[in-house]
Amino acid sequence: MVWLNGEARPLEGRDLREVLEELGVELDRVAVLVNEEAFPGRELPPHVLKEGDVVEVVSLMQGG
Amino acid sequence: MDTWKVGDVELRSRLILGSGKFRDFGAMQEAIRAAGAEVATVSVRRVELKAPGHVGLLEALEGVRLLPNTAGAKTAEEALRLARLGRALTGERWVKLEVIPYPAYLLPDPVETLRAAEALLAEGFLVLPYMGPDLVLAKRLAALGTATVMPLAAPIGSGWGVRTRALLELFARERASLPPVVVDAGLGLPSHAAEVLEMGLDAALVNTAIAEAQDPPAMAEAFRLAVEAGRKAYLAGPMQPREAASPSSPTEGVPLRRSQ
Numbered sequence: 001m002v003w004l005n006g007e008a009r010p011l012e013g014r015d016l017r018e019v020l021e022e023l024g025v026e027l028d029r030v031a032v033l034v035n036e037e038a039f040p041g042r043e044l045p046p047h048v049l050k051e052g053d054v055v056e057v058v059s060l061m062q063g064g
Numbered sequence: 065m066d067t068w069k070v071g072d073v074e075l076r077s078r079l080i081l082g083s084g085k086f087r088d089f090g091a092m093q094e095a096i097r098a099a100g101a102e103v104a105t106v107s108v109r110r111v112e113l114k115a116p117g118h119v120g121l122l123e124a125l126e127g128v129r130l131l132p133n134t135a136g137a138k139t140a141e142e143a144l145r146l147a148r149l150g151r152a153l154t155g156e157r158w159v160k161l162e163v164i165p166y167p168a169y170l171l172p173d174p175v176e177t178l179r180a181a182e183a184l185l186a187e188g189f190l191v192l193p194y195m196g197p198d199l200v201l202a203k204r205l206a207a208l209g210t211a212t213v214m215p216l217a218a219p220i221g222s223g224w225g226v227r228t229r230a231l232l233e234l235f236a237r238e239r240a241s242l243p244p245v246v247v248d249a250g251l252g253l254p255s256h257a258a259e260v261l262e263m264g265l266d267a268a269l270v271n272t273a274i275a276e277a278q279d280p281p282a283m284a285e286a287f288r289l290a291v292e293a294g295r296k297a298y299l300a301g302p303m304q305p306r307e308a309a310s311p312s313s314p315t316e317g318v319p320l321r322r323s324q
Binding site for chain 2: 004005006023025029030031032033036037038039040056057058059060061062063064
């Protein structure tokens with residue numbers, strides 16, 4: 001299983017960018033964490049997902 | 065020009081705005097404009113993957129410099145993750161460091177904050193740490209090289225005002241050995257912001273007091289004026305309080321009494 005935004009998903013073997021594009025994520029507007037390494041979405045390198053990967057997809061929100 | 069610096073960033077406004085809690089982006093934009101703020105804090109949160117449509121915050125905050133925070137972090141490691149993501153989202157290398165373990169009073173964890181600051185500085189961040197009004201911790205953070213120290217006036221969002229005044233006075237006294245001191249959290253009225261600027265502290269960070277006002281832009285303007293007034297008063301050199309009254313009119317020549 002791959003942990004995507006805190007949920008376990010069977011995505012092993014898939015390319016992360018393809019998965020995010022399928023989900024409708026606008027990569028220009030997000031940052032992506034892959035196992036503690038953070039990338040601006042548009043600079044996300046090719047990454048074949050493997051068992052136990054932790055992926056977080058985030059954007060800016062209002063906050064103090 | 066009376067400016068101040070956060071690392072290599074020179075700022076004119078001494079009022080930093082938090083962007084949270086506004087009822088809509090329009091009120092937030094107007095408040096930022098009325099506050100004359102050059103910097104607004106933002107947080108980092110998960111995208112809703114079931115409906116990932118963007119919310120337009122970046123457009124709403126155009127023209128103001130974004131300061132990502134680590135709100136939500138309970139440990140140094142969690143703060144590092146949020147800081148790295150904030151940098152990837154904004155392209156900014158500065159971060160408002162918040163490490164808050166318990167939700168009841170939202171008080172910052174001094175040990176985790178110090179650990180996180182050290183690690184973030186090693187990664188090239190400009191670190192603006194939210195902290196209790198603890199001068200010893202402030203000096204430890206300053207020795208590490210943080211860009212500011214940001215002691216609280218009262219718990220976040222409480223609006224209680226400058227409850228930590230006696231301890232903030234020590235920050236003012238030790239100002240020369242500290243990076244800029246930004247009072248963050250608990251300011252509920254413009255007079256509270258004026259008070260900390262009058263003390264000689266460098267800036268104030270305000271969110272709830274403006275966002276939850278009935279008229280946020282008007283309150284933002286009031287805070288701007290108060291911060292400007294407080295700073296001007298500090299630079300003007302306030303009088304020393306006396307133990308007793310001192311008449312403002314001459315005591316001689318009052319045309320009422322006969323000379324003895």
